[in-house]
Amino acid sequence: MRTEVSRAESEKFHEECGVFGIYAPGSDVTQLTYYALYALQHRGQESAGIAVSDGKVIRCEKGVGLVAEVFQETEKLEQLQGKAAVGHVRYARSNEELLINAQPLLVRYRNGHLAIVHNGNLINRYRLRSQLERKGSIFQAGTDSEVLAHLIAHSGEDEIIRAIKKSLLYLRGAYTYIVMTPEKMVGIRDPYGIRPLSLGKMANGYVLSSETCAFDTVGAEFVRDIEPGELIIIDKNGLQSERFAPPKRQALCVFEYIYFARPDSNIHGRNVHLVRKRLGRRLAQEHPVEADMVTGVPDSSLSAASGVAEQLGLPYEMGFVKNRYIGRTFIQPSPEIRALGVQLKLNAVRQIVEGKRVVMVDDSIVRGTTSMRIVKMLRHAGAKEVHVLVTSPPVVAPCYYGINTPARDELIAARMGVEEIRRAIDADYLGFLSEEGMLECLNLSKDGFCTACFNGRYPIALDDFALDKERRG
């Protein structure tokens, strides 16, 4: 027997981070941040960390793994006490050093300590690093948090808000930051609002979070989303809003709705499950296939699939069952065993799909390999026909704003038309949601979203330098 332990992988897009901040003197901000990170865990499972300020000193604990793993030794939490905290969960690209990139980043500069967490991707990161290095800066991780810390330290401004505002002028790309000084917490969202950041209120303070589901977890009330180009300052004087950039057209990443966010989160005030269900209804209107049943690929497509089922008047069935116990250290099957047709993570249920014309709803097709495999599973389980409906348009261009996408030539829709893809994944029918349809469901004008991955129209222009460096890492 040859055993190979491998990390669970997926060909899906990956959100790269979740951020959380709380300023609430008198509350147990550490434990609340710990719970909030559980709520945001789906946004990143590779590292987790919490930094806590007691008003004078900031302390930080972080590590590689799930929140539950990093804080397994409860002493780590007990050592952190204070009135404000920031937390972070991170998805890491496979070739990165996991530990060194874990956040929060805690630094000392001439005016004291800063803890920084971020979500997103600066497209001029390499240019900025290069400029900073020429000024004598050294980089340990090279993250966007470290870039911001250097800019603040070099800003020449003593007052932190002025220093931050001056630094933000250099940044191009998608970013949300939470910067914590011993006394203040600052929430920042880029001028296009590509990555989400919401504000919540508690009895004795405020919270900031990538997603509102963390508000429910900590008992906070949703106030509003941070606006693009807005900078929110929370301290003993309460809440203060400033702008660091003029309003641009909003360009929220549309995949937050389609795939990343937890269904109980609200984005721009709209519940993600309900939006997905509406996407499913619209998808079914655009592709009124004839079939016997509808099923979704767990877990992200379940909302959309029930929308499809309701629209088509078909029963929604559990065509797949997902094994919830397969963790990250899992012994991979040998080729011999794989040949037996073992179904480990996902099981297509014969008694449900056998002899049926099945509508299989998925949220996106990226490389196409997963779709291929899942269609095959359904056929193997006896499905008579497999109609694949996708709640997003074909993905033809990579993301440079913080989503881990494969290179352009690995995107199946960048190389093939719909009919070719259908044949490639061996579906009887393949229907994508139209971009138009998608945006109508989101009830917002086309300008409100970044849809670059569907049409190559990047809201923030990419220069050659960025693209080139991006590739070389």
Added chain:
Amino acid sequence: MRTEVSRAESEKFHEECGVFGIYAPGSDVTQLTYYALYALQHRGQESAGIAVSDGKVIRCEKGVGLVAEVFQETEKLEQLQGKAAVGHVRYARSNEELLINAQPLLVRYRNGHLAIVHNGNLINRYRLRSQLERKGSIFQAGTDSEVLAHLIAHSGEDEIIRAIKKSLLYLRGAYTYIVMTPEKMVGIRDPYGIRPLSLGKMANGYVLSSETCAFDTVGAEFVRDIEPGELIIIDKNGLQSERFAPPKRQALCVFEYIYFARPDSNIHGRNVHLVRKRLGRRLAQEHPVEADMVTGVPDSSLSAASGVAEQLGLPYEMGFVKNRYIGRTFIQPSPEIRALGVQLKLNAVRQIVEGKRVVMVDDSIVRGTTSMRIVKMLRHAGAKEVHVLVTSPPVVAPCYYGINTPARDELIAARMGVEEIRRAIDADYLGFLSEEGMLECLNLSKDGFCTACFNGRYPIALDDFALDKERRG
């Protein structure tokens, strides 16, 4: 901050075990058993183990924790090589020594080695132990596997099948056993067939499993369920069936359908998801409530809830989101934090339920405390009305056949009528599925199932001794 790490708990019924056996010379039986245990993991998360026979010697590795934890060191699996294997996952009662009770049990007796796994509960265990002890037996764990091993060793029969058959005559209660000698594997199901055991086929051998979902996982084909009172022998001569007891009325535990089994398993040839959906439809027919939406309590009630939704013509919505990252070592919130209304494991989604008349579908009400809490969550999230529909009749009597139920006086339906329970859990409406309706959905005569927990009619009579000892442990 006070931190308290506690094991995740639930007031639900708990299946106590899953068993698996494979006889397939030439296949990697160890790794296949490892995967099968992942598929059965929902039947027990407290300990796991695998025993493997190479035809002469049986070796065993077992430990406390999930399959992934027990076999994290891959060497443990690599040391086990052979042509037949048995595996086990176990749910443990809280006050037990976890390790000593882990299975398989591997013993040496005068005719060699035996590995034994079981699922169920002997109601005359204490009497048998007492009798065996009087003959000089010593017990290390006291499990039903150990009882059977002693009976075999004392049977006076040299031939193992005769020894097993003779031993089985002493047993009263619910049991499935898989007994492995170096050369043979024997599957056993009690004369009432209370706990399930199915037979599958592979290219070069056979498999036995508590649930058929493990067959899909290892690429085996379902053959049939083992019959009540049947004993299946698998060895180099193939498969052989014998009876150790005359056929009794079948009394399969009805909760296997309602709650325990994975939705992609088939029991008695019927898919569990589809049965649950039918239970939901029938439930809605019996209780045609007026409402705006239907939601299920994740994960076990989702199938039934979609049946309810379809029957009532209401949309099925994701009224709750469950946090999948909360593991067994989780720091409990302090009372102060709990008072903030933190929602850790389950989140009722305001934007979905607010202002709505919600039908909440659950599979059972045991103590009532969970229902109380969940109704409260829905109301807190703004639900206008909460109608609770339950896909099983009121539970009025404890189980003595292997399900971990609370004592009779902790069963809310043993103390209260439906209207009282409705008030207790603060629902606007409460409807249980009738026993009649339930059995019709299962499409079998009343006699085919054990429904003792709903009506106190125990298929196997309990004597006072058993009951008394059961209580004293």
Added chain:
Amino acid sequence: MRTEVSRAESEKFHEECGVFGIYAPGSDVTQLTYYALYALQHRGQESAGIAVSDGKVIRCEKGVGLVAEVFQETEKLEQLQGKAAVGHVRYARSNEELLINAQPLLVRYRNGHLAIVHNGNLINRYRLRSQLERKGSIFQAGTDSEVLAHLIAHSGEDEIIRAIKKSLLYLRGAYTYIVMTPEKMVGIRDPYGIRPLSLGKMANGYVLSSETCAFDTVGAEFVRDIEPGELIIIDKNGLQSERFAPPKRQALCVFEYIYFARPDSNIHGRNVHLVRKRLGRRLAQEHPVEADMVTGVPDSSLSAASGVAEQLGLPYEMGFVKNRYIGRTFIQPSPEIRALGVQLKLNAVRQIVEGKRVVMVDDSIVRGTTSMRIVKMLRHAGAKEVHVLVTSPPVVAPCYYGINTPARDELIAARMGVEEIRRAIDADYLGFLSEEGMLECLNLSKDGFCTACFNGRYPIALDDFALDKERRG
């Protein structure tokens, strides 16, 4: 780079166990046992366990690894509370299942619970097991503790002391047992007293231990050694001594003095360090070599080496330094690296031995491979001459009484004379302590010790059956 993690090994003899018992109502017997096991850890590093009686129930925690590892989760200790406890550390042969053999053994038999720990080896174990199996007994581990438990259960006696005494009559070999019932603790030493067991006293109770160093650790006062064939009963009535066998000639394992025991232990009232030093003096008298310095092989030969140095009037130098940080999981050097002459666990110090005539003192030569390697290290470090003095006679016969020795034909002295061994290990001189000299140092008549490994005269006759089975395992 090829990495191979291996358990630290040694060609030395290995003591197989250490036992400890405490009966002291009002004291924290659990924690005291935990500390005592630290003091006995040198007697076994493979598993550890503690069983505690609260007067009614006995609870047990045990596991694979060092005491510190097994009880790393302090909850394990916290769960054990009582007024009496037994503990055990174990050295395991490499091919054994570590966990199943861990002690204490906790069993239920017809008269209640028993916890048993032992040290030693029954030479009629296989015969007894066979007889018991014929009566219907099943064995899970097959240890000598399990054998005794079965004998007690089959004794037909209800009173535990009578049951134990009756059972002991069947045993042949070396053994010390501590048997704990909920109310009593019983210490047992075989009629030849081959393995040690001592009695100590505390303010509110008594302790039993394989070695007296554990008495210092727990603040107990040494009373006396348990006598061969004696059975000590400790309960609420205090201490009571009985005999279960007539006094035989004492045959204490001489290697307890030479190698196993910690230097601060007393055996038969004599301090081990001082005995070793006397052995060293005598050795030097028998072999008055001319040299420049004396060094011992760490750690067991240091006492003897200082005796040699004082007798010869030579300086005692630290010719070797041992690396104390190399634990059990250690990546083995690749052959290429080994070829560089890396010295990982032991380092011969060039500046100390270079150009010197070195007397190297070791406690025994078993296979000869270690001696060969160490002499080579000294020569490599520049020693001009290497004189090897050994504080025991040549080992020519294996031990059947609980010491892990290689088979007879792997014993270098069983195949070669002294001069041949000298050449084999490349020493300039090789001197063994004479058996006579050794016994004179121990100040006891020849009959007081088991010296079978030096002369093949086994105090308890071995029958063919035992020897044969022993070999086949």
Added chain:
Amino acid sequence: MRTEVSRAESEKFHEECGVFGIYAPGSDVTQLTYYALYALQHRGQESAGIAVSDGKVIRCEKGVGLVAEVFQETEKLEQLQGKAAVGHVRYARSNEELLINAQPLLVRYRNGHLAIVHNGNLINRYRLRSQLERKGSIFQAGTDSEVLAHLIAHSGEDEIIRAIKKSLLYLRGAYTYIVMTPEKMVGIRDPYGIRPLSLGKMANGYVLSSETCAFDTVGAEFVRDIEPGELIIIDKNGLQSERFAPPKRQALCVFEYIYFARPDSNIHGRNVHLVRKRLGRRLAQEHPVEADMVTGVPDSSLSAASGVAEQLGLPYEMGFVKNRYIGRTFIQPSPEIRALGVQLKLNAVRQIVEGKRVVMVDDSIVRGTTSMRIVKMLRHAGAKEVHVLVTSPPVVAPCYYGINTPARDELIAARMGVEEIRRAIDADYLGFLSEEGMLECLNLSKDGFCTACFNGRYPIALDDFALDKERRG
């Protein structure tokens, strides 16, 4: 039972680090560094790390714990492959964040990557950090390695050797650095040579190490010590020596000889064990006490104690036995248990010391609390008289050069004369080695060593700023 797990502590001085570097293309530099860190483990047990260059890229793995713990997952080592490597073990002050301070430090600056390890303490660290911060630098750990990295990045020099040399001019204090670029390795020792650094040679390269014992481990040959103010460059062109500072008076930390170094290391070409033995002889000459036996406090005083014994003509006995199994996670005894006189880590051996006039040799007295406790143990074990001889002069001043010493007012000799100390520790006699005697033994002029802790004459003047900041941390 109340259990408290605590890290093993000691009142001893603590060396803060060990550094190792290897440049040996063709050898398995990663595994050799791993072994070298085992040899240096006594210099720091809190964190460990290895950085490896493959000629283009430097990769780093580090973590909290012993070498064996940090590299328990062998994959970590397997991922590191190259032709040069630096390694580090670290002792951390208790209030530090362990992980962030772990070394090597791996940074990117404008000319590429650098890995840096260091041993020592910059006395102008706070001033330098402040100056660098004013230039816009940010500090993550604030270690002396990070200070050097910033200086190099700000040096304005593109060539790394020139950049390093320019940077070193700013440093004041004790330091050894090893700086690794992808192509080169640079060894640096401060102009006073306070902390040691030695050069060794292998078949295909060179090694640098804090102590020569690591050379034996990896099969390297000692070449010479790096000179104070010297900078050694190792690359594909071989070895090159440069000076970055004019020779000052050598001021090697005398405690390297007395206490820190492993006895098989050579410092300045002299074996540490032999030097310690000579210190012991001289100590006995200065204090020719009348007694019956000599014993040393394990492990550091054993060499000196045997020198004392030989000089006094008294037997050297094992008056104490140290428990080698007590690791860092150890459950502390409750006060009740402590009152029983439990002896966990160290055991004074009654049979050896009872009724004896004992000379107890220790290497230093810092706070006096350990001496007090050990004298008490000897008396409790029956020693008639206890004569304490110390192989160093009274410690009256704290160290600012990298040794973790208590504040001045916690140093017993800063507050009391010898007679007072004797009474405080309850010794019958107390003798310190004279500073003169100590230096004579070291065979070097007074100027060759830093003896500031004995006389307050600091070789590098401390300014108020440094002292003040040092105190505030």
